[in-house]
Amino acid sequence: AQRVTQPEKLLSVFKGAPVELKCNYSYSGSPELFWYVQYSRQRLQLLLRHISRESIKGFTADLNKGETSFHLKKPFAQEEDSAMYYCAPSDTGRRALTFGSGTRLQVQP
């Protein structure tokens, strides 16, 4: 069965501190991996995907197929990064997403 584990429900850091949001997945085939973010009172939106290998808003995520992990990192957290973050693999066919339970990132001033 497809499964996504985000072990931290809440991650609280101070502004300027490094951040790592963990994601481990169990998924058949070769999924595409995404991070979605939901800021307060806003809709769920894409943050980044593993195939584009981009840095978005200072965030990066490295896919480790051996460890089946896709951790999200940012070297210096900003207050505006406070949000709910979801890791979500997707099969390349129907592209339906399997979401983790999410990690709430709280960046304190």
Place this chain on the structure above:
Amino acid sequence: DTGVSQNPRHKITKRGQNVTFRCDPISEHNRLYWYRQTLGQGPEFLTYFQNEAQLEKSRLLSDRFSAERPKGSFSTLEIQRTEQGDSAMYLCASSSPDRDKTEAFFGQGTRLTVV
């Protein structure tokens, strides 16, 4: 077209009543998805359309749930004989047929409360 639109935003209904939600996807998107999200959890996949064809239904979708996308544009999700356990946020998403544009765009959701 400013994105995926869902109506209503909130719905309160009595147990046993039927409810229907609507989703208008981004116009050029041929794929449409419904998800359900309960408190403290990530969204869970319910069903998926490619154009007007419903290609997959999750086991979460009981017989009381039905979804349609009659002309391959907007979609409706109906819940018959609602139960308190149906209380959740119902999310709609759409995505492009382009293989290089695989991201899903989400609506703001319909929050259902069954009393």
